[in-house]
Amino acid sequence: MDSVLERINKNHFWKFPGGIHPPEQKFLTNDKPIKNLRLPKELILPLKQHIGNGGELLVKTGDKVLKGQALTRSDNPMSVPIHAPTSGTISAIKNSIIAHPSGMSELCVFLTPDGQETWVARNIVENFYSLSKKNIVEKIADAGIAGMGGAGFPTSIKVNTSPGLKYLIINAAECEPYITADDLLIREHSSAIINGIDILNHLLEPEIILIGIEDNKPQAIAALQAASQKNDKIKVCVLPTKYPTGGEKQLIQALTGQEVPSGVLPLSLGVVVQNIATVFSISEAIINDIPLLRRVVTVTGQALQKPQNVWALIGTPIQHLVEQCGFNETEQQRVIMGGPLMGFALPTLQVPVVKTTNCILAPTNIEISPASKELECIRCGQCSDACPSSLLPQELQWQAKAKEFDKLEELNLFDCIECGACAYVCPSQIPLVQYYRVAKAEIRHNRVQDFKADRAKLRFEARKVRLEKEKVAREEKHQKALAARKAAAKTSEGQANNSAIAAALARVKAKKAQGGEAETTGIDSSVDGGDVKSRAAQAIARAKAKKAAQQTTSTPVTVESDSKSQAAAAIARVKAKKLAKEQAAQAASEITEEIVKPEVAKSKVAKSKTAEPEVVKLSPADEKKAKAKAAVAKAKAKKLAKEQAAKAVTEITEEAVKPEIAKSKAAKSKVAKSKVAEPETAEPEVVKLSPADEKKAKAKAAVAKAKAKKLAKEQAAQAASEITEETVKPEVAKPKAAKSKVAEPETAEPETAEPEIAKLSPADEKKAKIAKAITKAKANKSSVSKPSSSISDDDKKKKISAAISKAKAKKATATINKEESE
Amino acid sequence: MTFWIASSPHNHIKAATPSLMRFVIMAAIPGVFAQWYFFGWGTIVQIALAILFAVLAEITFLAIRDKNIKSQITDFSAVLTGLLIGISVPSLAPWWITAIGSIFAIGVVKQLYGGLGFNLFNPAMAAYVLLLISFPLQMTSWQPVNSLLVDDISFFNNLWLVLTGYTWEGFSVEQIRMSVDGITMATPLDTLKTDLTLGLTVNESFANPVFGEFIGLGWEWVNIGFLLGGLLLIAKKAIDWVIPASFLGSLLIFSFIAYTISPDSSASTMFHWLSGGTMLGAFFILTDPVSAATTKKGRVLYAALAALLVYLIRKFGGYPDAIAFAVLLCNMAVPLIDQYCRPRTYGHKGVN
């Protein structure tokens, strides 16, 4: 670190390999101030202007909007909102061609300016130190700021890191020929830029702030040096002009001598790089409360009479820009968005300026000759001499043509930054970068296919296991049913009177009891009827607690009666797989799908004595079915982070819980605690009381399934995926007498959730099947939600939806909970 | 309104393979001039013949392979190949030697392998080796340096000689090669080799008139000519300086080692540098991009290997000059060399 500082102080920087010196052509525009344009007739605002996702639309056609009003809202960190760059009316919301190399269409908001420039209420903050860091990050996100240098990565993510960086690098290199937008911005707004740097300094607390700038911008360098004098953390680093110094990785290498390891973010080296135009926007957003509405665009090229830098509102059609600069269309005219080396040719002039547009280049054919014929590679190696990433472009193109994708990856194709230096020098005029792009796209496509196939396989296997289990369970059930029928026949003979005794089911839950004790009290079921034989059923209680502090007590109560009781075991199965991928970013996506379907079928007679606490269900019915259906909650979050940035956590959770209780003849109660996979808890409960005679009650289970899709892509992402599959199948069969059962299956996570199902079905010669509810809940910050559903039904079929609550908890506050049953 | 769509990058350095080839051809002029000056019109005749046959062969094979003749012939690579063959072939060799060489170089070594960029071997050198092996007698028919000749041979006589084997006046190649004192002249490298086998020391051998005052009469100037052209190429960045530097440097090291061990039987570095095809090889042949290594480290290794082979063959081999053999052997090693000399990609520290 010291030697790095020493070198920086001596203006003695590092060299990155390769690089080229194309004609700069900056003189076209760097001698004129930034011009303000008159308002265009219409603004076209694509919802998505950067890496990530578009936000959620807040306006509709016909709405009047004010300058600075948000048009979309960001619903996840990877999306940034857009704002109305001026006041006016929304004339349409439709697909339109956007600035993309493929000329594809995306949803755009069309805004007709009213010329009033009426602002929304603004809140100017003179002293940003009065804002909390969280507040500042939020403001940056709300201002719709995305990296203005290239890919347009949402800035709020980049600045939302824990403080204590080594280097904050401000990228002012602007190495592409022709472009002078940053140059002019620095010259005219250096104090705002320094304010922006101060804000970042406050947020990130870096050890040192380096402004990387090429030596071909003497005025800008002087302006920065003058403005940064009072902060000696800031070093203006003047680098020799060489393309691509402004590449993020190259700039880091040139300034610090370090290489960013392949596939990870610069943050791993303690480095954050921000484009200087972004820094300016941050300052505007925080201090003046102006969201990102406009940017400096270099409109240049010799097909223009008056090339100049302009302040362009986001959404301004390129047509408007070039017309203002005296555009003479020539034969085979190309209009390039971006610089001549990395920009892309536009299909039409109706494309709007977006947040990442730094240059519009309209060259003549003499200036930049149209693509000429491609010859064979003569293996001259000039491309590899020019490559800043030390790749072997000639071998890459060879393998790309042969579609040898494995070899391409071996040759580190994905470390190619597509800077175009190789193609620039190639004497055979091979469009090398084009070959790489195609190959990369194909490889990515293949990866997606592979991933899908893998996932399908996984799901298939999970399903197989599940079906297998179901089959076993079914067979068991049949056998038990048979036995029960025989027993029932005997019992009924012996009965003197017909009175059936209904059981009571009560269920009490106490949540978050301070003591965190678990108490389980067995259920009493009383059987009255003088001549009734009673047999005592066995109660089975099973409790498992993982925390030492918690003790679960179960009291089996044995009641003598004539009933048999059988309790089947619960099976829990959990699988968790980790699918974390190598590369850099972390993307979190979670797709959770839950299906909960409790079903209660055919409860004919319900004789309930007691129903206690929270949710009680009584469904006394004869020859009826009661069906309770569940609620389905499904949440999908797709792709949250792309390449270089994001964090991906994938979780695939599949849960299948199928408790089944068959044939309870006497009163029976069961409490099942099913697993909860998440730290925080939610306790949805379904309580059913279905005392019945000669009835069946069937309860079906809930399945929760969550899938997460590809969350992180190649070079950047770290994806952690987890596939959890749980299958819980408690089964209780044929209790004849009063029976109580408390089952507490394992709790996988520190915190617990306790969905419970209590059933009281005292009956003789009846079957009761009760399905179980599944709950999956995630509670955000220790909130606990308790959906409950009750069913009560006479002679009817019923459908009942259960509630599912789903919450996500990010923070580690722990909750404790306890359950109590009857 | 339709716009011209192209992929980035949009601008280009404007160096193109055809102009690169043309430039290399130009750069050979000093060497060719020296060769003409010392060895007469035969050189020019051979070069013209070689280029003619090379281009004809290129056109024919492109037509057979159904390729775009115009675009490929204008890349000048065939002309360059012809030029190199013409320079290498002895000035008094019969025309069919040159013709066979050119046709073989273009047809077999280049086009059969897939055309420009795909040939494993340097076409000119492969052809030269073929000729040397097949027609050893004709391939030594170097005319003595003009000043050692009885009479100067006119361009017309020279042309006639190449085409028919006799000058207009009826002298045969053998008679022409006789020097004033009636001894058949060989090249300096041949002479030295023969003398050393006869038990003479290097210094004794140097008393032979072919060596002139310096290294080898005429040959030294030819080499200096190619050196000049080569330096020009490097200055204009048409070739990579690494290969010639590594080649000449390694040759220096090897000859120096040998010279220290056995001064009597080893020629000096200067002799190695300035005789035979050393400079032509260093700047015009080893640097042929297609058949050379492409990685930086690979090129160093490639050229050093060539130097080692040249030295070994000159010293121990059966053939006096060794550039062609060395180049071919090195060409074969190129894929291997490149495989092991890949640069470390950015961000792959410690991985590769």
Ligand code: SF4
């Ligand atoms: S610069 Fe072009 S011709 Fe030369 S090796 Fe690279 S791809 Fe081949």
Ligand code: SF4
């Ligand atoms: S485009 Fe890729 S291969 Fe070509 S020079 Fe840039 S990084 Fe290297």
